[in-house]
């Protein structure tokens with residue numbers, strides 16, 4: 001027989017652990033969603049109850065279960081050419097300046113399967129020429145291990161490519177299976193992927209980025225974690241550099257270190 005009070009307390013333990021550990025915030029209105037997602041982890045690891053799952057999550061020996069809970073709790077939906085107005089601003093207003101630099105350094109924080117990273121590589125190849133990729137490093141990071149492995153493979157189902165122009169898909173991706181396409185090696189060489197948690201600040205980069213893309217993740221965080229994240233990003237983006245968020249995520253409410261130019265587009269002050 002299931003002890004409902006123990007289940008409820010197990011749920012709350014995991015919810016609070018997720019918020020503390022990786023900033024993913026589940027409000028009460030999303031209780032059913034998280035319960036359903038945790039159910040997947042319970043089935044995969046034959047864990048009979050939320051109370052038992054909470055015990056596993058609190059046990060540092062159970063690293064694999066912890067990672068599975070983080071993966072289940074995160075929303076990984078992404079695709080090439082997402083929110084293309086912001087990408088168009090980057091292409092037309094930021095890339096010409098970056099073309100004059102010895103190296104282009106971009107960071108896609110919370111990149112999921114890497115669609116944004118490869119989209120940026122294609123924009124650079126199209127705008128500045130393929131040779132520019134040899135001076136380009138695009139780093140994609142995400143907290144979830146499975147999405148980082150998929151990003152590294154560079155293989156995508158056709159549905160994640162639907163929003164990009166067909167001619168560019170034919171130029172930069174090759175068919176590798178039924179409805180599967182792989183990004184060409186010249187693009188992949190400019191892109192690297194790492195597992196990294198945005199909750200752990202300061203971020204461990206020696207060199208600054210000219211632009212960071214932190215899109216469609218901040219709205220899963222509580223306000224204090226949004227503030228901490230965008231301030232920590234300001235520390236690793238050069239003065240006058242850029243932060244791109246989703247058009248629905250308003251950095252103006254989060255930090256004075258970023259000057260918002262338009263929805264989803266912010267610039268770091270020269271001195272901040």
Ligand SMILES: C[S@@+](CC[C@H](N)C(=O)[O-])C[C@H]1O[C@@H](n2cnc3c(N)ncnc32)[C@H](O)[C@@H]1O
Nearest residue numbers: 022074078110112142143144197198215216217
């Ligand atoms: C909806 S996807 C966004 C992907 C891409 N940036 C885009 O705009 O399409 C959100 C991603 O944020 C990641 N994420 C959630 N919390 C994170 C954290 N604390 N640190 C790093 N990544 C996180 C999830 O694993 C997920 O892949």
